Structures are given as structure tokens and as C-alpha cells.
Amino acid sequence: MGSEDAAAGLQCPKARRPPAAKDSAHPADALTGRLQYLDHACHPLPISADMTRRLKQTHPTSLQSPARIWRSLLLMAIAAILASTPAAAGRLYRWVDDEGRVHYSDRIPSDQVDKERELLNKRGIQVKKIGAAKTREQIEREQELKRLRAAQQRLIEQQRAKDRVLLRTFRSGDDILMTRDGKLSSVDTSIQITRSNIQQLKLRLADMQKSAADLERQGKTISPAFLRDI
DSSP, X not given: OXXXXXXXXXXXXXXXXXXXXXXXXXXXXXXXXXXXXHHHHOTTOOOOHHHHHHHHHHOTTTOSSHHHHHHHHHHHHHHHHHHHSOTTTXXXXXXXOTTSOEXXXXXXXXXXXXXXXXXXXXXXXXXXXXXXXXXXXXXXXXXXHHHHHHHHHHHHHHHHHHHHHHHHHOSSHHHHHHHHHHHHHHHHHHHHHHHHHHHHHHHHHHHHHHHHHHHHHTTOOOOHHHHHHO
16 A cells, blocks of 8 residues: 555545645655644544455454554554655654644754654654653753762762771771770770769868868968869
């Protein structure tokens, strides 16, 4: 079935037809418009007996329901579009615009390049999915995530460097624990000595304050050196 037959067969009498397309230098534009019309308006309307017979002759094992028939029609139309395009192109894109309309074309308009789209082969099967262009917010989030991951990696490398130093300094984990316990014991001893010194200083201060109070009650003068010690 040629491209004209495919276009002629893809009729939908119960759907409102789109306005006629203007003349285009691109050979696939007319079929592309027909395919978009079918994708929106004709699935899954009844198929004429003549069209069903013609489709069964070319696809005898795949036509068991109207939905499958329309799928076959769409695939045939896609193949017709690809056949009518230059051999150098050899590709067909499918995408949905901001208003929910489905488009088929071997060219992406400049105002649609940021949309998610599918690349179809000659059988109308998706072979590649191209994601939508990223928004500024998405780009900023990715950059922040990249920065955080880099910082995390730096911390990991620093910890690994410390671990290597420990492994070079000590023969085993037990040596590390013994050294740690020894340092902790030394710290505990220093704390006990400091607490004892503080207690002695408190007792001495209390004695000096009592002596100063006794001198004041006796009307005696307290020497500047004594006051400095207090």
C-alpha cells in the first residue's frame, strides 16, 4: 500500500476534519497532518468493511479488534511518512505540545525543541526517548547536588587519609585501643589532680577570708599583700 493509499484509507467520517494545510515544500507535511488528525480524532472509531478486508489481506494475524485496526492504520501512516521523506532523514519524532496535541514529524520546530519526544523507526516503534529540556530550577538543584557530593567525597578522602596514618603508626587495632586507653587514663589522672588542687585552693581561700574578717572586727588594718592573696 503506497503513501497515497495509506492517506486515503485513514478516513474518519464521524470526526471533524482539520482545516486544509497550506502548500508545503516538504513532501511529508500532508501525511504528517493526516496522522496527527487520526491520532486525536479517530481512535477507535468503526472501520468500514472494505478497509477491514484490505487490512486483513496485508495484516491477517493482527486485526482482532477496532483498537488493533487503528493501531495498524497509524503504523501504516507512519511508514508512509517515512517513505515520503528524503532517505537522509530516516527518522520520525512524536511529541505532545503544551495544549496536549500529538505531533508527528521528521523535523522538530524551534519552539518545540524543549519538549520530551520519542524517536520512531520505520515500523512506528519507539527506539529512543529524548527527555524534555531542564528548567532553571532543575539545573540549580543538580548543581547543588553535585556540590554536596563533591564535599562528601572530600570528607571521605580525608577520613581515609587519617586511617592510613593510623595503620602506619600502629601494628593492629589492639595497639590503637591500648594507646587510646592509655591517653584516657592520663586524662583522668590530670582531672583528678586538678580537682584536688581546686579543693585545696578553696580551703585556703576560706581560711584567708576568715582571717581578714577577724582583723576587721579587731580594728586592725589588712595589709595590701594579704588582700592580693585573697
